[in-house]
Amino acid sequence: MAGEGFRQMKKAVFDILDEYSALNLDDNVAVIACGAETKVLHYFSNDYTSIKKCFKSIDCIGPPQLEAGIDLTLSCIKHRGGGTVYLHPLEIRPRVVVISNGNPTDKSDPKETTTNSKTFQRLFSLAEREGKVNPFTFIPVGNSPNYCLLGALAIAAKGGRLIGWKEARQYARLSLNFRVAGKLLSQFRGETLTEDIVRTRYSSFGHGDEDDINQVCEILNEKEVYGKLCKENMQKQYASMPSIGTRVRRGKDWQYGNQDSYGVGTVTGHCDKAGWIFVEWDNGQTFDYRYGNNGLMEAYDLTVCDEPRHIPENQTIATGCLVRRGYDWQWGDQDGSEESIGTVYRVEDRGEVYVIWPNGVKSNYRFGYKNKYDLLLCDPRDPEIMQLYQFQKEMFSDKKSTSSENKQ
Secondary structure (H helix, E strand, O other): OOOHHHHHHHHHHHHHHHHHHHOOOOOOEEEEEEOOOEEEEEEEEOOHHHHHHHHHHOOOOOOOOHHHHHHHHHHHHHHHOOOEEEEOOEEEOOOEEEEEOOOOOOOOOHHHHOOOOHHHHHHHHHHHHHOOOOOEEEEEOOOOOOHHHHHHHHHHOOOOEEOOHHHHHHHHOHHHHHHHHHHHHHHOOOOOOOHHHHHHHHHHOOOOOHHHHHHHHHHHHOHHHHOOOOOHHHOEOOOOOOOOOOEEEEOOOOOOOOOOOOOOEEEEEEOOOOOEEEEEEOOOEEEEEEEEEOOOOEEEOEEEOOOOOOOOOOOOOOOOOEEEEOOOOOOOOOOOOOOOOEEEEEEEOOOEEEEEOOOOOEEEEEEOHHHOEOEEEOOOOOHHHHHHHHHHHHHHHHHHHHHHHHHO
């Protein structure tokens, strides 16, 4: 894609990056090229100046390889890129933006530019399957882009979008308007949010025009697209790795920039792939990291720490908080005893939280659901609480070690 198509593509990307900078956002962006060679031009970063520079090295030669480009993009997301941002009740997962003339391969073969081609059918299945997790946006460029093909792919993806390259700057404001939509949903929980409410309330979150109001309404109408995914695959535990609920910081092999905001996070689960664990940082973002041997190498992106989680502003509970049984507790000794202190490793918007107890039991509990509270928050600044918490952790850790030795 050269000439006018490349000019439009570059303008669209630069408009997105410029808007991120103007809004002081720190969204991570990666750039994948698919032409004569499909490759990563820039790995995930919020250094927008550096990302712009990579466009100087683009060679617009060879036929487009749209399928290979999307495959590589999804691979980058799954193995080391992007990150999920939790704006309760919304869960904003990495988005795929495809800027293309819409021809999946060489335009010299007319059959390959129609929705009847085998290449398109594979692309359609890919967008339909992966779009359930990572929303797709398609931006047609060039003198005569294939709107039919790109439009069909946008429809296939859940929450898919087809926008003009001149609309790229407004598209970048999605990151801002996701936050507005999340706050409105939290404030008007269980109520119908009308356009009039959005229009009236938007000014309390900052300056926005008619396009912003429409964008927020669009998000609200599609809020199921940004709902939480099933996380059962994030609950496996391996003895050689930090258990769910463990507090961690960046470790000796850290190489992921400022994903953690130089702060502390909580282990929320173990990946299916060996040597990787999920962490939700106190800044709300979730990523997976190396811890131990992953079959190829041994690396430690994280180190365990004993820094407690404090309640964030405008929240009643959060991942990493310490809890004990509360006034509405009715689950016997599931927690081990009345004195047991557990760690929250997952928070649901419907007034439900997931807790792991020192005895290893994990379960969900009411924390506001129908005005019932199975749990009480523990103050991490209370030295007696922290002393008891550390004692319980060490006691059950010793029991596990003794049990493991007896089995051997």
